[in-house]
Amino acid sequence: MRVLGLTGGIGMGKSTVARLLRGAGFPVFDADAAVHAMQAPGGRALPAIARLVPGSVRNGVLDRAALRRAVIGDPALMAGLERIIHPLVWQERTRFLEQARRAGHRWAVLDVPLLFETGGDRACDRVVVVSAPVDVQIHRVRRRRHMAAEQIKAVIARQMPDREKRRRADDVILTGLSRGDTTRQVRRLIARLRGANEGGTNEGKGGEA
Ligand SMILES: CC(C)(COP(=O)(O)OP(=O)(O)OC[C@H]1O[C@@H](n2cnc3c(N)ncnc32)[C@H](O)[C@@H]1O)[C@@H](O)C(=O)NCCC(=O)NCCS
Numbered sequence: 001m002r003v004l005g006l007t008g009g010i011g012m013g014k015s016t017v018a019r020l021l022r023g024a025g026f027p028v029f030d031a032d033a034a035v036h037a038m039q040a041p042g043g044r045a046l047p048a049i050a051r052l053v054p055g056s057v058r059n060g061v062l063d064r065a066a067l068r069r070a071v072i073g074d075p076a077l078m079a080g081l082e083r084i085i086h087p088l089v090w091q092e093r094t095r096f097l098e099q100a101r102r103a104g105h106r107w108a109v110l111d112v113p114l115l116f117e118t119g120g121d122r123a124c125d126r127v128v129v130v131s132a133p134v135d136v137q138i139h140r141v142r143r144r145r146h147m148a149a150e151q152i153k154a155v156i157a158r159q160m161p162d163r164e165k166r167r168r169a170d171d172v173i174l175t176g177l178s179r180g181d182t183t184r185q186v187r188r189l190i191a192r193l194r195g196a197n198e199g200g201t202n203e204g205k206g207g208e209a
């Protein structure tokens with residue numbers, strides 16, 4: 001089984017591409033969803049977060065907006081949060097890959113926003129970067145989340161620049177145009193992945209997703 005990394009900056013359209021891949025039968029690990037689950041009531045990360053940011057967890061419930069406000073603009077606190085979260089995400093990612101391998105999939109997808117930043121790309125056979133112009137990116141995030149422009153810029157500033165991500169990518173999906181255009185690019189990507197499955201000595205054996 002081979003591993004496809006899927007990454008991109010906040011609001012670039014990663015989840016949209018992940019959904020299309022899932023719809024085509026690829027198993028997809030969603031790192032953001034894993035983070036949300038471990039921060040939900042009863043989640044494994046809650047006790048450590050409550051110690052890191054006192055007052056952020058009340059009656060067993062995490063106030064995400066309060067946590068976001070506390071860590072954005074405080075690099076040391078954000079690093080502390082990442083030290084709690086990333087090893088747990090790594091464990092779940094390992095379990096996901098084992099399951100996908102056992103199920104006989106040819107490709108498994110890791111949808112991870114900080115794939116390059118955390119060195120996760122080293123575990124991937126191929127990396128797809130989802131990208132759009134920065135004004136489109138900011139507009140999308142503003143529309144969807146209750147985040148001030150300053151907060152959005154602070155998150156983007158913590159991420160590897162989009163240009164650098166595209167430079168490191170094996171494939172780039174540009175989501176600045178219509179949804180139909182994004183869908184067509186993903187179809188072409190899937191065709192390339194399946195083509196790679198079928199031939200080539202260094203590309204492995206044939207098969208479905
Ligand atoms: C800071 C938190 C509370 C903000 O929560 P919120 O609901 O606003 O955002 P959500 O979790 O849905 O993340 C949305 C996007 O923000 C970006 N982002 C999240 N965490 C980080 C980070 N540490 N550094 C840079 N960008 C980040 C990613 O692009 C992500 O897709 C939350 O993102 C968090 O706990 N982050 C730390 C864990 C982490 O590094 N997650 C990234 C995936 S492994």
Ligand SMILES: Nc1ncnc2c1ncn2[C@@H]1O[C@H](COP(=O)(O)OP(=O)(O)OP(=O)(O)O)[C@@H](O)[C@H]1O
Pocket residue numbers: 008009010011012013014015016017032113140141144175176177178179180182
């Ligand atoms: N052509 C397009 N391709 C992809 N997404 C688009 C397109 N046009 C508009 N969008 C919208 O852009 C928004 C951002 O997409 P998505 O949620 O997939 O991003 P993301 O990278 O997963 O974001 P985040 O990092 O914030 O979770 C969505 O609301 C999506 O519907």
